[in-house]
Amino acid sequence: MTMINNVTLGKAATTTQDIAAIAGGAEVRLDPQALADMRSVHQEINKALAGDRVIYGLTTGVGDLVTQRLSSPQIAAVQLNMLKSHACGTGPDLAPRDVRAMMAIMIKSLLQGYSGVNPALPATMAMMLNKSVIPWSPAKGSVGYLIATAHIGLAVFGYGKAWYQGELLPGGEALRRAGIEVRTPGPREGHALVSGTYEITALGCLAVEDFSALLPVADAAGAISLEALKGNTRGYDARLHALRPHPGQQETARILRCLLTDSEILDQYRDFRVQDALSLRCIPQIHGAVRDVLAFCRQVLTTEINSVTDNPIFMMENGELQVLPGGNGHGAPIALCLDALAIAIAELSTASQARSDRLTNGHLSGLPAFLITPGAAHSGMMIPPYAAAALAGENRALAAPASVHTVSTCAGQEDHLSMGVTAARKALDSIENVIDIVAIELLCATQAIEFHRPLRPARGTRAVLALIRLEVKFRQQDDEIYPDMLAIRQLIAQGRLLQVLQPIIAADAANGDRA
Structure with a gap:
């Protein structure tokens, strides 16, 4: 960065x-x-x-x-x-x-x-x-x-x-x-x-930048989950996404292809499953739609930063001072886009939580139950997906729009308000939650991928796994689990995971139906 x-x-x-x-x-x-x-x-x-x-x-x-x-x-x-x-x-x-x-x-x-x-x-x-x-x-x-x-x-x-x-x-x-x-x-x-509109714009800028830094990490978490679950990567084929060319969808598929190159696991299980669950198969569609909302928010906020939202405004025309009273201070443009951002964050949250649950469900994953060696009376990764479920539920609640809750104030003179600061705070709170949700998915996915040894994981998985293993060891028995969740959260919040991913996702994805 x-x-x-x-x-x-x-x-x-x-x-x-x-x-x-x-x-x-x-x-x-x-x-x-x-x-x-x-x-x-x-x-x-x-x-x-x-x-x-x-x-x-x-x-x-x-x-x-x-x-x-x-x-x-x-x-x-x-x-x-x-x-x-x-x-x-x-x-x-x-x-x-x-x-x-x-x-x-x-x-x-x-x-x-x-x-x-x-x-x-x-x-x-x-x-x-x-x-x-x-x-x-x-x-x-x-x-x-x-x-x-x-x-x-x-x-x-x-x-x-x-x-x-x-x-x-x-x-x-x-x-x-x-x-x-x-x-x-x-x-x-x-x-x-x-x-x-200074308050809304400022908080909106922080929300956009914070979420922009998280999104590629969420892509990587989804990619590792798919690989650990012996998924089918044909759904990330560039030819498929060219037929539905939403920019975010195409970009997400490209990133996934970059991350999943050079995987012995995917090669081994190429024909294991014809089609995966939606939280795996539709990462390009889900994360891509989120990307498009984020791009829209960035566009709106960039316009707003460089606008004049004071009232009145003063300008010189033909040597004369002109005074223009108006309503540029109304925050509707930013409030609406930040409400949309909170909805997008909720979408990402629920997809990540679904993958964490699937990884730990031995009936669906084909991996040891709760990603711990069986027969040792350990709970393993049973409970972190509960925390992800709680946070994803909170983000769904935060996705309820603030901008529709206008009221009349100031003796009726200001009778339509944007509620944009509430929209911005909801987006920022949602981002704090989704960082933890993605951290939990990474905790589960990196544990799961180890059960495929000695097969070599994909390029992106290797980079993420190497960094996470500096802070979090492979779990062989029950121990306090919160420190591991916090350690991965800090790797996300400090930008360290994004740093190791950037050189990989900047590369051109391979053509064809597989990464």
């Missing part, structure tokens, strides 16, 4: 990988031209204020208070008041990674130059990221925007709370210790921080 050490934010395209890198600690750099463009629009905002123009959220209240005109002293105070009143999150703390991702999305949006704020605002936020001053925020309470970003905004201006060097401090104290000037919010600098 390529490590990204620094990311430049500006008007040039930013990717989901860039946001995930910043979330993971990459340095943030700001494009000087974007800062210069921001400055010119900000100057026009100041002129508009002097001219007593009516501008939503700047010279008026927000939401149902849109009809209230603000005096000059109120304009100065309302930006900070907005952050104080909106910072009403609940529940557990957001992880620092989540907050960093949100700040990156906020900075990116401001740098587009349509929010009217002083360029010192994104510069301050970038310094906070680079000096690891991480605002504190609760994780819950957002209907799609407003909440976490308000908590972040408080810390940016020296209020609220922030983490610095492992200590949770008052926001101003954290900034001072890091050597960052505490600023007073200028025009729009409170409103601009809460009015976009």
Whole structure:
């Protein structure tokens, strides 16, 4: 995997990988031209204020208070008041990674130059990221925007709370210790921080990147399961998938062919079974459909990262400042795609759990019952598939869409909400579950493949087995099993399994009806 050490934010395209890198600690750099463009629009905002123009959220209240005109002293105070009143999150703390991702999305949006704020605002936020001053925020309470970003905004201006060097401090104290000037919010600098889809987009980027790293490992788990069960690989033939050319399906079949090359087990049992169970035979169709949903989510989120979702927006046309109020802050596009992602993750979960159950079922597998030497009164791998079944069941529950549960708020002014943050959190929770589900399948599949010795397994299986055996030994008797499950989970979460798989799945698959 390529490590990204620094990311430049500006008007040039930013990717989901860039946001995930910043979330993971990459340095943030700001494009000087974007800062210069921001400055010119900000100057026009100041002129508009002097001219007593009516501008939503700047010279008026927000939401149902849109009809209230603000005096000059109120304009100065309302930006900070907005952050104080909106910072009403609940529940557990957001992880620092989540907050960093949100700040990156906020900075990116401001740098587009349509929010009217002083360029010192994104510069301050970038310094906070680079000096690891991480605002504190609760994780819950957002209907799609407003909440976490308000908590972040408080810390940016020296209020609220922030983490610095492992200590949770008052926001101003954290900034001072890091050597960052505490600023007073200028025009729009409170409103601009809460009015976009920053929370959903940030969490969505993390979900897409986390799941992207898992998917090839899930392919490998399925491939090892098929090999251990003496499966039929004709269902992965490129000619077959050319007749139903969904991109994800074709790519999954190609990866499986790469992983299953050079297998003495498959050669030995080539004609053992005409057709396998669906969880084995249809890995290209199941994982492929998941891949297509993931690609759709990445496309939507990439568009969103590089969009302006503030309200209103400010632009110069023919030397005149134009103010466009609108609804780009509605999170429907991302909420819908993240709901779809949670459904896709549930599909992958149930397929993996079915394979784990099949591997341990001696009546179906032809292997020793529960993958332990018979006659020794040991339970072997009997119970890990139970845990996978519980997690897969939870993921099916998490697949229920959040975006359909809109309600009316703000005295009817905001009467259709995206619930996108809930959709994003469901996707992230589902990913945590499916990592364990796939880890359990790998635990069972690598145990099962050993019963085929001295036949040599496939290329991909050998690579995965060698890495797993560094942490988890072949089980010959009952012992505490949770440490083995956790060890494989860590190999997935740390990206080590993906690293050994990447050179294999990058190779061209062999033509013909078999890998």
